[in-house]
Amino acid sequence: MTRKGPSPLVTSLLVTALILSSQLAPRVEAVCDASRLLPCLPAFGSPYVQPTAECCGRLKEQQPCLCDFMKDPRYRKYVDSPRAKEILQTCQIPYPRC
Template sequence: MKATHIAAVFCTLLVVLLAKSQVSMAVTCSPVQLSACVSAITTSSPPTQLCCTKIKEQKPCLCQYLKNPNLKKFVDSPNARRVANTCKTPFPKC
C-alpha cells in the first residue's frame, strides 16, 4: 500500500509539473503585446480589460523587459506599476 501511495503522489506531482511547463512554454515574450496598455500608462487613464489580459499574459516576461534599457523606462514607470496593480497583477521582483 505504501508503494501505491508514493506512486500516486509522484504521478500527481508529475502532472502538476508538466502542466506548469506547458503554461510557461505557451508565453511568447513580445513587448508589442503590451501596446493595449500604452494609453493607460502614458495618460493615467484606467486600463482596459484587454490591457489587463495582456499584462497577465506577459507577466513572466516583465523581468526580461526590465533588463532591456529601451523597454525599462516604459515598463518600470510609476504609471506602469499603477496599471499592473489596477489589473491585480503584482509586479515581479527581479
C-alpha cells in the same frame, strides 16, 4: 439495494488518471513579445486613462517576461515606472521582483 453510478474502484482510477495526465501535460511558457502590450500604451501614456480588460489580459500573459522587459532599455521606461506599478495594481498583477 442496487447501486447507481460508477464503482469506487472506477472513480479512484479516473481520479488517478486525471492527476497523472495533468502532471505530464507540457507547460506552455510565455513568449516574450512586448508588442503584445500595445493595448496598454494609452494607460502608460496618461494617468487619467485606466487599463482596459484587454490590457490587463495581455499583462497577465506577459507577466513572466516583465523582468526581461525591465532590463531592455527600449521598454524600461514603461515597465519600471510609477505608472506601471499603478497599472499592475489596477490589473491585480503583483509588481515583479527581479
